[in-house]
Amino acid sequence: MKTCGLDVHKDMIFCAIYDGKKSVVRKFATFTPDLEGMCDYIMSEGVDTVAMESTGIYISAVRTVLRQHGMRAVVVNPYLIKQMPGRKSDVKDSVWIATLMYNRMLNDSFLPDGELSRLRAYTRDYCRSVRRRDSTLTLIDQLLVGMGIRLSSCLSKITTKSFRRVAEAVAGGESRPEELEKLVHGCLKHKRDGSLRKALTGCCEEKDMWRLGRKMDELRMYESQVEDARKHMEELADANYREEVALLCTIPGVSRISAICVIAEIGVDMSQFGSSARLAGWAGLRPRNDESAGKYKSTAITKGDKHLKAMLVQCAWGAVRARNSRFGSVFSRISSRRGVKKAIVAVARKLLVTICAMLRNREQYCPQKTGRTLTASQFEKLLKLRARQYGKLCLQASQAGVSALQLTEISQSNSVKAVYL
DSSP: OOEEEEEEOSSEEEEEEEOSSOEEEEEEESSHHHHHHHHHHHHHTTOOEEEEEOOTTHHHHHHHHHHHTTOEEEEEOGGGSOOOTTOOOHHHHHHHHHHHHHTTOOOOOOOOOTHHHHHHHHHHHHHHHHHHHHHHHHHHHHHHHHTTOOGGGTSSOTTSHHHHHHHHHHHTTOOOHHHHHTTSOTTOTHHHHTHHHHHTOOOOOHHHHHHHHHHHHHHHHHHHHHHHHHHHHHHHHHHHOHHHHHHHTTSTTOOHHHHHHHHHHHOSOGGGTOSHHHHHHHHTOSBOOOEETTEEOOOOBOOOOHHHHHHHHHHHHHHHHSTTOHHHHHHHHHHHHHOHHHHHHHHHHHHHHHHHHHHHHTOOOOOOOSSOOOOHHHHHHHHHHHHHHHHHHHHHHHHTTOOHHHHHHHHHHSOOOOOOO
16 A cells, blocks of 8 residues: 655645655646646556645645545644654655555544535635724724724714714715714714714814725725625525524524534534544644643643634624523633633633534534433532531521521521522
């Protein structure tokens, strides 16, 4: 059996063929005709699976050409196949990858093809356009503040229609505060005390209006890109993943757009990840193992899919704010001990585990049930806890002048709700 390892660079590819005893390394350019020649060479050696490191955009064309020639490309995380220090070169890297492939020590990364790849392209472009649109909106507010128009001080947020109308009017050459005030929503409370007119009184110059007009054109461009990407991703999701999107929308904090973005990153087949723990590690939502001499040096989360991680954190903030949500209780419990940032990452991980179970079992979201059956050790711990709580209660009652008999009568008269661990 022969294996092939590729060390991909910007202008050069080192191709190593390994048969278990010796290796042969050849060098190819990264132009498409050279890639096709490399594929013919690999197929002539009787190899149908090629392994390579994940090196960003450089491997995209290589994977496409390999797939068109009927070969399978195994893309591996470079962090997991590091070469030994002092023995690293481009030739040895390709041989090392081929050797690991021969000994079956490589785990393939999840890189979708077909419809899921198209959906991922739409969702990532949508999120990128949304970030650029919001950044442009912030720059527009900064330009208005530089012109003396402090409308954002009177509005709850700069994404309102009132802010948009005033910005377009100022970019068009209108600078009179009494005319700009008419463009603001009528129920604004700052209209009553006159502070709105003061905020709309600026010192506009021609160069500032010209810059503001350019930013408004840029904002309209990004808004059209957002709508176009959203249209394409919703059409593709409705045609292929309607049921899965409907399942994820039952989770508190997960909207339709968020569900489509999550499916584009992890797909709908959870068997390819093995378990929810491996999926959480692939997403970069679990603490790393960095222990030496019994001491943990770092518990920071690992690197993973940054697009999925950002979307899950955003959904986690919505889930913890939902009414009667178990994610909110988890957030409150962890944030009191570890802080807000670690708590929201923990909620994001729990959200991903929930999504994995729902897609695997094809079930809607169901909150965690209380009153489950306790084991013998759990029941013993519960009795000890209740005994300590009762002792503290009796001590506080005696200090307040309440006898144990009166305390028993009070507890029997009130309905006590059982709390299970």
